[in-house]
Amino acid sequence: MTDGxxxxxxxxxxxxxxxxxxxxxxxxxxxxxxxxxxxxxxxGLVGLNVLLVSIGWLFAFGVGVWGINIPVGWGxxxxxFVWWIGIGHAGTLISAILxxxxxxxxxxxxxxxxxxxxxxxxxxxxYPLLHxxxxxxxxxxxxxxxxxxxxxxxxxxxMWDFFAVGTxxxxxxxxxxxxxxxxxSTMRDRASNRLVARCYGVLxxxxxxxxxxxxxxxxxxxxxxxLATPLVISVHTTVSWDFSVSIVGAWHSTVFPPYFVGGAIFxxxxxxxxxxxPMRRFYHLENLITVRHxxxxxxxxxxxxxxxSYGYLMDAWVAWYKNEPFDSYIYSNRFGGPYAAxxxxxxxxxxxxxxxxxSPWIRRNAIALxxxxxxxxxxxxxxxxxxISLSLHRDYLPSDWAMxxxxxxxxxxYAGTFGLFLTLMLLFVRLLPPISISEVRELIHQSKxxxx
Amino acid sequence: MPxxxxxxxxxxxxxxxxxxxxxxxxxxxxxxxxxRSPYLTGQNRVPAQPVPFSHQHHVSxxxxxxxxxxxxVETSASAGLPTTQICMNCHRQVFADSEMLAPVRxxxxxxxxxxxxxxxxxxxxxxxxxxxxVHKGIGCYSCHxxxxxxxxxxxxxxxxxxxxxxxxRDPQRHVRPKKFVYSPQPLESLIDTDQTSLxxxxxxxxxxxxxxxxxxxxxxxx
Numbered sequence: 001m002t003d004g005x006x007x008x009x010x011x012x013x014x015x016x017x018x019x020x021x022x023x024x025x026x027x028x029x030x031x032x033x034x035x036x037x038x039x040x041x042x043x044g045l046v047g048l049n050v051l052l053v054s055i056g057w058l059f060a061f062g063v064g065v066w067g068i069n070i071p072v073g074w075g076x077x078x079x080x081f082v083w084w085i086g087i088g089h090a091g092t093l094i095s096a097i098l099x100x101x102x103x104x105x106x107x108x109x110x111x112x113x114x115x116x117x118x119x120x121x122x123x124x125x126x127y128p129l130l131h132x133x134x135x136x137x138x139x140x141x142x143x144x145x146x147x148x149x150x151x152x153x154x155x156x157x158x159m160w161d162f163f164a165v166g167t168x169x170x171x172x173x174x175x176x177x178x179x180x181x182x183x184x185s186t187m188r189d190r191a192s193n194r195l196v197a198r199c200y201g202v203l204x205x206x207x208x209x210x211x212x213x214x215x216x217x218x219x220x221x222x223x224x225x226x227l228a229t230p231l232v233i234s235v236h237t238t239v240s241w242d243f244s245v246s247i248v249g250a251w252h253s254t255v256f257p258p259y260f261v262g263g264a265i266f267x268x269x270x271x272x273x274x275x276x277x278p279m280r281r282f283y284h285l286e287n288l289i290t291v292r293h294x295x296x297x298x299x300x301x302x303x304x305x306x307x308x309s310y311g312y313l314m315d316a317w318v319a320w321y322k323n324e325p326f327d328s329y330i331y332s333n334r335f336g337g338p339y340a341a342x343x344x345x346x347x348x349x350x351x352x353x354x355x356x357x358x359s360p361w362i363r364r365n366a367i368a369l370x371x372x373x374x375x376x377x378x379x380x381x382x383x384x385x386x387x388i389s390l391s392l393h394r395d396y397l398p399s400d401w402a403m404x405x406x407x408x409x410x411x412x413x414y415a416g417t418f419g420l421f422l423t424l425m426l427l428f429v430r431l432l433p434p435i436s437i438s439e440v441r442e443l444i445h446q447s448k449x450x451x452x
Numbered sequence: 453m454p455x456x457x458x459x460x461x462x463x464x465x466x467x468x469x470x471x472x473x474x475x476x477x478x479x480x481x482x483x484x485x486x487x488r489s490p491y492l493t494g495q496n497r498v499p500a501q502p503v504p505f506s507h508q509h510h511v512s513x514x515x516x517x518x519x520x521x522x523x524x525v526e527t528s529a530s531a532g533l534p535t536t537q538i539c540m541n542c543h544r545q546v547f548a549d550s551e552m553l554a555p556v557r558x559x560x561x562x563x564x565x566x567x568x569x570x571x572x573x574x575x576x577x578x579x580x581x582x583x584x585x586v587h588k589g590i591g592c593y594s595c596h597x598x599x600x601x602x603x604x605x606x607x608x609x610x611x612x613x614x615x616x617x618x619x620x621r622d623p624q625r626h627v628r629p630k631k632f633v634y635s636p637q638p639l640e641s642l643i644d645t646d647q648t649s650l651x652x653x654x655x656x657x658x659x660x661x662x663x664x665x666x667x668x669x670x671x672x673x674x
Contacts, residue, residue: 150617194456206462
């Protein structure tokens, strides 16, 4: 790789407004539906049907179709919830925090990263509802003036979680949509089909590119970024409280919030890479999502990976240092118990393999990065599995001990959410500009202007 | 290409937005109102009964005590329904040939109880105990209303959880001296006094009967 050193510009020097606009709108408007896309959508729809069937089966026969038992009441549904919601965090970090920190390189990746956030939240949001024994009463989580005059338990983190995820979903959707409005107007202007133009025209809310529009837009976008910034920290913190506020041995720990947020960003960036590497290849976006972008994301991933590894280390160290027999037992069970393979798999995926990212060559090698990112996603899934199900399977009372073995319905539901995610993602890249046109144009202007 | 949208497009768009927003608000309002309405709570419902038994006649005209028929009210969770034997104690003599009472006589002859239709039907997940309520000075009137004025028995209260909790949170509102527990009238009409001394009486009764505000989930959901 020759390009990708620190001085490479974020957009190629020969790019101008016109070329970038045609390139990105062309992906949606001019490009014929490719065979690869159709195959992908087919796979996605098969997955979506798997999701529907497993939800139907669950509703017909209840949560007993899963492998959960007493004491392991929280199985794959909660593991997958935490995993998906964690993935979303990278999108928000890219779109909000990096915007406020004036990291220009985010302009080329924020759109699809935000879409990823939104779709990941959609997948995550399904699980707690399905996990309810009586999902038809999910609305009892909403504080509404019921005829019972009883409110939800506001002291419960499960309640806070509902608000955290609800806020996250709403803010992510608004942020994503607001950011897309100028681009939607570009799509409207570029569309040759009148019906298509009208659809984009409705979606862009009558955007006319006037200075006044831009002034309001800029303010709104910054305010939303400000609102979304605390969410990067707060959502997974609240998710971690679901565990740390309880008295389960391995959960009752103050390290959980930072440890969870670190893990979320780790896994989220891995997912952004898993999406962007094939996307830049299939859609020939190597000029916009440059090797230097991959390099930067890999660096953030490395930093988050080190945070997470530090979390594991401290968690184990504190368990030993406390000299409390049960806490030490939790770790000896993780190191050598029936699920030891999961623990060592986690150490390999999340702590050892990401050390390769110290090498600039690996960071700039798309294929290596893609593989490492996939492995990190697996590792983060194992982490949640270990934290959630493993902590429960050895209760304080040895008479309660049980094994948790996910059933085929647990796995099918998980596979089904991949179907949902893939379907939404493919529809997104087919119907909406996957890279922000207006923000890349801004980047071009900045690079052309003489720096102060 | 001609203009994409007509001049009225903005107005249409805003109207649709307004309809969506207002429509959502109105739908939620309607849902909340319907949940409280007699249509869903069953308040004022008068279920059909195999025999048109008149509480008005038996309670007000004749003056039979509630416990003559609802014998278990002081000792068990359910107040109990009278056996046909209890009906026949009187109706062997009174209205012995009445057409209206034919099902009662048939039940007596065949030894098959009359199947009354439940009027005050709490959900199965609610534990309710009559005995503790009457022993703590909560009168029949508080839940069943002016039974002596009902020719056919009617569900007087909405029986929502809010309605239960209103009293459980503030039992003073419904407590009465134990001698009036079986009087199917409001306390105001039983004691000739002003509102202030009535309030004093009630708060004195709360401490005398050692009434606690019980609002834990397990009080009713066991």
